[in-house]
Amino acid sequence: MKMKCRQFFEEFGVTRMIAVGFFLAIAIAVPVLHLNTLTLYSQALTRMAMNGVLVLTMVPIMVCGAGMNFALPIGIICGLIGGLISMNMNLQGFTGFFASILFSLPFSLVMGYLYGLLMNRVKGSEMMIATYVGFAVISAMCIVWLFVPIDNLVLRMQMGRGLRKDVVLTDFWAGILDDLCPVTIGGLTIPLGTFLFLFLMCFLVYLYMHSKTGIMMRAAGQNPGLAAANGINVDRMRIWGITLSTVLGAIGILVYAQSYGFMQFYESPKMMSFSAVAAVLLGGASNKRASIFNVIFGVMVFQGILTLSMPVANVLLPESNISDIVRMIISNGIILYALGKGSGKK
Amino acid sequence: MKTIKQFFSENLVVIFFALLCLGAYLIAGQAPYVVVSDLINRVMRNSILVLALIIPIMAGMGLNFGIVVGAMSAQAAIILITHWRMTGMAGIVVALLVCTVISVICGYLLGMLFNKTRGQEMITGMIAGYFGNGIYLLIFLVLFGTVIPFWDEELSIRSGIGIKDTLKMIDGMKGAMDNVWKLQLSQVLIAVFVLYTLYMAYCIVKRGRENRSAVKISVIKWLIWGAALAAVLLIPSVSAVVTRCKIPMITLFFVILVSVLCQFITSTKLGQDFRSVGMDIGIAEASGINVNRIRILATIFSTVIASWGQLAFLQNMGTFSTYTAQQNVGTFSIAALLVGGASIDKATVRQAFIGVVLFQLLFLLAPSAGTKIFNDTQVGEYFRTVISNGVIAVALVLHALNKNRKKAAQADSI
Amino acid sequence: MQNVLLEMKQIEKEFGQTKVLKGVDLRLDAGEVLSLVGENGAGKSTLMNILFGMQSIVSTGGYGGEILWEGQTVKISSPAQAMELGIGMVHQEFMLLPAYTVTENVKLNREITKSNLISRVLGPSMGTLDHKTMQQETKEALDKIHLNVKPDIQVGSMSVGFKQFVEIAREIDKKNIRLIVFDEPTAVLTDVESRWLMDTIKEITAAGVAVIFISHKLNEVIELSDRIVVLRDGELVQTLERGETDATGLARLMVGRNVDFSNIEGRPVEEIEKREVVMEIRDLKVSMPGEKAKSVTIDIHEGEILGFCGLAGQGKLAISNGIAGLYPSSGEVRYKGETLPFGNPLAVLKKKIGFVSEDRRGIGLLLxxxxxxxxxxxxxxxxxxxxxxxxxxxxxxxxxxxxxxxxxxxxxxxxxxxxxxxxxxxxxxxxxxxxxxxxxxxSPDVLFVSEPTRGIDIGAKKVILDYLVRLNREKGTTIVMTSSELTELRTMCDRIAVIYDGKVKAILKPTDSDEKFGLLMSGIDA
Known part of the structure; x- marks a missing residue:
């Protein structure tokens, strides 16, 4: 029993334990410090729901063996394009939201496929290349945003040309899922719509991972040599996984945007992948294994910490900007831990 | 004919960026004096950071994205000497000492981390940079003034916790190294030429008798350079620029010192160990080299040089934003090195300098060229980030393709 | 009393549960050649790794027994320590950096430096390399083994044979060298180069350096050795002095297990060969690293159990791997009259041809x-x-x-x-x-099994072998089994093909004699 406990802790990892402990500590600190507990908890729940799909993108790509998806920005860009097209057509409400998803699909499918092709050629260095390809695409898109033809004047920058940095979604589909059927339990607001959408996505991914393709993808990711010997086309499986991840990334940013109320173009998606990667790792994923549970648990702990640490810290250390610092240390710490562990196994 | 072709294929990257710079220069239409003096300034302050990348590449650890950590050590040192109100060369020397100490410690830790993540050094370095950034923020933004007692009228945020987010160096620190001694560019060029002449004469006297044709070639070379220098000095429009531009000599010496250090290390036993480890860890280990120690040493060297580089950079700027000044150090330095024709497993001091010159030239020209073409200043700005990220992405992809191809070829040949 | 250089007494080693060395003794005098022979897995490499203080030994709990070096008990715990004692090793895979020159490789980590200002402060590792002296000493070492190459050319551009000699030069160059271990040095060499190597070894020993020679080429062993140590299953079978035996005797010692196979009950070969041919293999070439098949031609009959035996590196493993589509192959394989495509595992599997790989931990399992x-x-x-x-x-x-x-x-x-x-x-x-x-x-019709019993305990071995036989007898599955363990092949196979140099050397009956197997496996016609 003792052995088992120890093994469990080793598996779970020190960094992860610290993070979960930290989360519990601040979650308890909120009511203890007489902060506005219900509002803060509601905020935390909203952030969990809105980030969920972005974190879910990690499941197929990590399972198929292409490592943590540091090129999440590619999927995000596709989502932004979809959203832009739908807003440019002035589509609002549910039509607008689902049109955005629909318009993003062709982009994310093609980009995901191309990105998959690239990743198949650079096996072994996926993560670094993904990061910088992501960065490069973002900076290239910055120029594109400047020149993209826009009919809808709301989207245009007030001065000069090009798209606004942040587009307010109030007139389009802000909170379309959040406000779908919010449940309020004694002051605690749960954005049930967004949660339902997240669970729907998780369920679809679950189904996919338990189909034949999903199983073979898992085998291909875990042991490419074995997969090849068993007649599985490893490269094709990787392309499937990467494309699926890109498509989810596009949907993920749209879910994020509707909750956030803004659509952020230009350089803002640059660091989003790190938070998503950190969340899934916190949830217990490792380089080649990631499950729906890891996603839900991870996003809960990670976003919980980010949302709740700020007000708590402000009581303890007034005027400090601790939330960002906590995000940096925890997210990068957990990634470093995963890298160290991943290489150690070899 | 063949050598020309070879020259082009080997220097493709450099030629491409040289042409890009030329194009940008022609379009931008800035005054030559402005361009040259700005370029001198930029090259002086960025070179050392780029030089910091060479040793890890030699040791097979790829592009060291972890130099950001070194940069932060330098920033910490500057915060301290500003607090101690040290100025002038004394301030610089103390800052150098402090940042060396901090960066040796950081480099050691980083090196240990690299040993734990063998084969993933680049991504580890990058993430370690972000992680270090978090720790740096924690120390200077939260712990200073709370856990660590600290109060400084100039530096502290009003609430007493943390350091202000813009750090203005006190008078006498901005350009402390640069302003000690400046010479005209023309004088420096003449001095360099004199040294070159002396060196050549020495070579001819020492070895000349045996090898006639070599003497002939070096004399011709000397004549060509002499003519070029004379042309620079005599053509009025050019000489006006050359005599107006000033070179900060101490900074120049510092840059030269660091490059000589890098060059020197390659010729030592330690340098040979770096290379052996870089080529094949397994064989190096079997021949009794302590691979982990060598890799930690390489990381320490890199981190220390990076911290010196950031120090030279910041004293030139005078003011910097305390919490973000280091962020782009990694990307920009690495991109510069790659523009100079280096790759992920091979880089030389020469490539570092060519890279810095071309990259900084492109950097200073891009905004105005962008404005000229698109009537929009932002295009140029974004173009710079596209270039830096794009160069790195392409280099990484090419390296991976090459590596996988080599692996396949090796499997075939056995 | 002769000048005893090295003595190893009752050396034992176990990896986990399996004991790979069970009390081996050997003794070596200065200037002597001692040969180690034995099948793969007999424990030769382990013995040498112990002598060399390799990490693979140290990190798995060290070894039992005693090593005496010049009469002193030593505990060798790192290669560096072994080198210090004067033990050198010429590896089977080259330990050379292709981008370095001959000099740089010979002097790897033994570079000669000149001191300078900085090295005086920071220690000798900052000393400048003294290329001239290094060049000169390398030249001397190369001259000693009559290798006529310039010390400043890159090793990567040299032929395999020359690389082997550069490795030897590196060992010779060590001033304190007393013993050089040659691990299958002639495996990659041409006949002329082998000859040259043998002469070199004789010269080395004449200069007083002892040599341990590991080889499967029995003729070379007989010619070179002052003493031959035969290992089998981690046990010392016999120590032979020069002239005590010939190749045939050696082969019998290597293979023989005192098991009488002459009257095992099997199915008569004649009857098997009358059965329908399910798979025709013609001129099969497989480029599997380290196990190349060069031209394999054989028929596989319906419902038989066919065995492939042979020494490591001779290509026996390549046959099933090639057919399964895991390595680039050429030639022709026809299954039930249809040509099987190469490099397409899916197509092969769809024809109900199964394969259990020898690389269990590598490609056998999803851990x-x-x-x-x-x-x-x-x-x-x-x-x-x-x-x-x-x-x-x-x-x-x-x-x-x-x-x-x-x-x-x-x-x-x-x-x-x-x-x-x-x-x-x-x-x-x-x-x-x-x-x-x-x-x-x-549920395959034909099942290829590679090394099914490698590194597993006896109980599991028996279960697996019995199961395979039952599969064959009850379901009629044709089984092709590749194994380094001749004994198990002989207990269960109907026919056994000996693979040597990438080709089928002969097809034997399980009841054939030990010598016959031993000699054929060593490439000598019996």
């Missing part, structure tokens, strides 16, 4: 999935079993998977906590059973 998944994976991929259909999409049917997996666990006696356990925690033998179960669940 982080359940045993259930491991067993059912192939049948899912090829035969679409274990899925339930929900209209237009299919989902995994865990229930039927569990039933099948449990049945296999029962049948093969896989010791585990249940079908949901991950195979990473299983012992080697049980892991092997999982691999075999996967191939069996997919």
């Amino acid at each position: 982080d999935e359940s045993i259930r998944m491991n067993i059912c994976l192939l049948a899912m991929q090829i035969r679409n079993r274990f899925f339930r259909s929900f209209g237009f999409f299919k989902q995994v049917d865990t229930k039927s998977m569990k039933e099948t997996a449990d049945a296999m666990i029962q049948e093969l006696g896989i010791k585990c906590t249940g079908d949901a356990q991950h195979p990473s925690a299983l012992s080697g033998g049980n892991q092997q059973k999982v691999c075999i179960a996967r191939a069996v669940v997919f």
Whole structure:
């Protein structure tokens, strides 16, 4: 029993334990410090729901063996394009939201496929290349945003040309899922719509991972040599996984945007992948294994910490900007831990 | 004919960026004096950071994205000497000492981390940079003034916790190294030429008798350079620029010192160990080299040089934003090195300098060229980030393709 | 009393449960050549790794017994220490950096430096390299072995034979060298180069340096050795002085296990050969690194058990790997009259040809999935079993998977906590059973099995071999088994093909004599 406990802790990892402990500590600190507990908890729940799909993108790509998806920005860009097209057509409400998803699909499918092709050629260095390809695409898109033809004047920058940095979604589909059927339990607001959408996505991914393709993808990711010997086309499986991840990334940013109320173009998606990667790792994923549970648990702990640490810290250390610092240390710490562990196994 | 072709294929990257710079220069239409003096300034302050990348590449650890950590050590040192109100060369020397100490410690830790993540050094370095950034923020933004007692009228945020987010160096620190001694560019060029002449004469006297044709070639070379220098000095429009531009000599010496250090290390036993480890860890280990120690040493060297580089950079700027000044150090330095024709497993001091010159030239020209073409200043700005990220992405992809191809070829040949 | 350089007494070594060295003694005088012969896995490499203080020994608990170096007991715990004593090794895979020059390779980590200002402060590692002296000393070492190359050319551009000699030059160059171990040096050499190497070794020993020579080429061993140590299954079989035996005798000692195979009950070969040919292999070439098949031609008959034996590196493993589509191959393989494509595992599997790889931990298992998944994976991929259909999409049917997996666990006696356990925690033998179960669940007509008993305990060995025989007898599955363990091949196979130099050297009956097997495996016609 003792052995088992120890093994469990080793598996779970020190960094992860610290993070979960930290989360519990601040979650308890909120009511203890007489902060506005219900509002803060509601905020935390909203952030969990809105980030969920972005974190879910990690499941197929990590399972198929292409490592943590540091090129999440590619999927995000596709989502932004979809959203832009739908807003440019002035589509609002549910039509607008689902049109955005629909318009993003062709982009994310093609980009995901191309990105998959690239990743198949650079096996072994996926993560670094993904990061910088992501960065490069973002900076290239910055120029594109400047020149993209826009009919809808709301989207245009007030001065000069090009798209606004942040587009307010109030007139389009802000909170379309959040406000779908919010449940309020004694002051605690749960954005049930967004949660339902997240669970729907998780369920679809679950189904996919338990189909034949999903199983073979898992085998291909875990042991490419074995997969090849068993007649599985490893490269094709990787392309499937990467494309699926890109498509989810596009949907993920749209879910994020509707909750956030803004659509952020230009350089803002640059660091989003790190938070998503950190969340899934916190949830217990490792380089080649990631499950729906890891996603839900991870996003809960990670976003919980980010949302709740700020007000708590402000009581303890007034005027400090601790939330960002906590995000940096925890997210990068957990990634470093995963890298160290991943290489150690070899 | 063949050598020309070879020259082009080997220097493709450099030629491409040289042409890009030329194009940008022609379009931008800035005054030559402005361009040259700005370029001198930029090259002086960025070179050392780029030089910091060479040793890890030699040791097979790829592009060291972890130099950001070194940069932060330098920033910490500057915060301290500003607090101690040290100025002038004394301030610089103390800052150098402090940042060396901090960066040796950081480099050691980083090196240990690299040993734990063998084969993933680049991504580890990058993430370690972000992680270090978090720790740096924690120390200077939260712990200073709370856990660590600290109060400084100039530096502290009003609430007493943390350091202000813009750090203005006190008078006498901005350009402390640069302003000690400046010479005209023309004088420096003449001095360099004199040294070159002396060196050549020495070579001819020492070895000349045996090898006639070599003497002939070096004399011709000397004549060509002499003519070029004379042309620079005599053509009025050019000489006006050359005599107006000033070179900060101490900074120049510092840059030269660091490059000589890098060059020197390659010729030592330690340098040979770096290379052996870089080529094949397994064989190096079997021949009794302590691979982990060598890799930690390489990381320490890199981190220390990076911290010196950031120090030279910041004293030139005078003011910097305390919490973000280091962020782009990694990307920009690495991109510069790659523009100079280096790759992920091979880089030389020469490539570092060519890279810095071309990259900084492109950097200073891009905004105005962008404005000229698109009537929009932002295009140029974004173009710079596209270039830096794009160069790195392409280099990484090419390296991976090459590596996988080599692996396949090796499997075939056995 | 002669000048005894090295003595190893009662050396023992175990990796986990398996004992690979069971008390080996050897003694070596200065200037003597001692040869180590034995089949693969006899313990030669382990013995040498112990002598060299390799990490693989130290990190697995060291060794038992005593090593005496010039009469002093020593405990060698690192290669550096071995080098200090004067032990050098010429490796089978070259320990050379191709981008370095000959000099740089010969002087690797033994560079000569000149001191300078900085090195005086910071220590000798900052000393400048003294290329001139290094060049000169390398030249001397090269001259000693009559290797006429310039010390400043890059090693990468040299031929394999020359590289081998550069390795030797590196050992010779060490000033304190007393003993050089040659690990199968002639395997990669041409005949002329081998001759040259033998002469070099004689010269080295004439200068007083002792040599340990590991080789499968028995003729070379006989010619060179002052003393021959024969190992078998980690035991010392015999120590022979020069002239005590010839190649035939040596072969018998290597292979023979005092088991009488002459009257084992098997199926008569004549009858097997009358059966229908299911697979014709013609001129098969497989480029598998280190195990090249050069031209294999053989027929496989319906329902037989065919064995492939041979020494490591001769290409026996390449045959099944090539047919299974894992390595680039050429030639022709016809299965039931149809040509099998190369490099396409899926097409081969679809023809119901199964393969259990020798690389169990590498490509045999999904270590982080359940045993259930491991067993059912192939049948899912090829035969679409274990899925339930929900209209237009299919989902995994865990229930039927569990039933099948449990049945296999029962049948093969896989010791585990249940079908949901991950195979990473299983012992080697049980892991092997999982691999075999996967191939069996997919119900193949022809099953290729490579090294099914390598590194597993005796109990599991017996279960696996019995199961394979039963599979053959009851279901009529044709089995092609590749193994380094001749004994097990001889107990279960109908015919055994000896593979040498990438070709079928001969097809023998299990009842043929020990010498015949031994000599043919060493490439000598019997």
